[in-house]
Amino acid sequence: MQNQPLPKQIDARKLCATTANIRAQASVSTLPRFAAGLASDRGEVTVDIRLYREEQGFYRIDGKAVASVDVFCQRCLQLMPVEIVAEFALAIVWTEEQAKALPKSLDPVILGEELLELDELLQDELIISTPFVNYHDKRECAADAPVDYPAPEGAGSEEKGESPFSVLGSLKPRD
Template sequence: MTNAPLPKKIDPRKLAERGVRIEGEAGISQFPNLASMLADEQGKVTVDLQFENDELRIRTIKGCAGGKVNMTCQRCLEPVEITVEANFNLAIAPTEEHAKTLPKYYDPLIVEGEELQLLSMVEEELILSLPIVPYHDDCSVQMSYGDEAAADAATDSDKTNPFSVLASLKADKQ
């Protein structure tokens, strides 16, 4: 399958037995959980996955998915374009117990039934690749935590001390 629309459901075991490669694109709107974390639904995700059996006869999924998405800059609150990319090195396992026996260089993908929601799998990996705090590299609003503390200290010194009255009473007693 090349450059066709991505299938919604696949049987990863059969695809691995046949050595199938899936390439295609999907709009951000097809990934509802990912879209909820973005500033808008503009953009596309390109997917390239190779299903195969490795030398140990383990069914694997290798490849990548990525694209450009718009997130909200946490400095200026304007949209910022972020490049997201997820790399796949998965081994298909039918159960949690079987997943524990897989070689450590694979990430286990537990597929209990015959079918797998392809877009959901890709979406989860893309979400994990999003930055925790997106921002423009050249954002004009750049206040670090140290600057914020200095600004707070400056405003505190401008305020009158509520205990200054007590100091004057103490001075009157002496």
């Protein structure tokens, strides 16, 4: 199956009833909420989604999204490329009660009679799968070894053995 542009909206229930596969690509720049947490809006997202009705009667959306994006290394604050992989198993439900009754292995998508905003769903899944912090491998990181800052003048002049808190003794009232 060939990659196509990511549809903005889909009739998820109809596609589940007939079983459908969507293989699409999207530019990160077309996913603004996801791009807001990255170093830039450059990059591509490849999406593989299967919509079907399973034997238990659940309308399912199973998918995988792979995004090649730039983030900031938290050590050196330089750009670094990462691959974010979001895998999801969702069930379409109509009410909160139905959502609570789903097996723990499925996350709910509460959908009334409206179309499913596929780009919004995809952004949610990518945001959840994005690591909170990112680091280059130590060999590749531009950050130097920890900086050893000099002590302020006069610091460290106390004699060994004398507590730095000994001055507090002079503040205590004497009986």
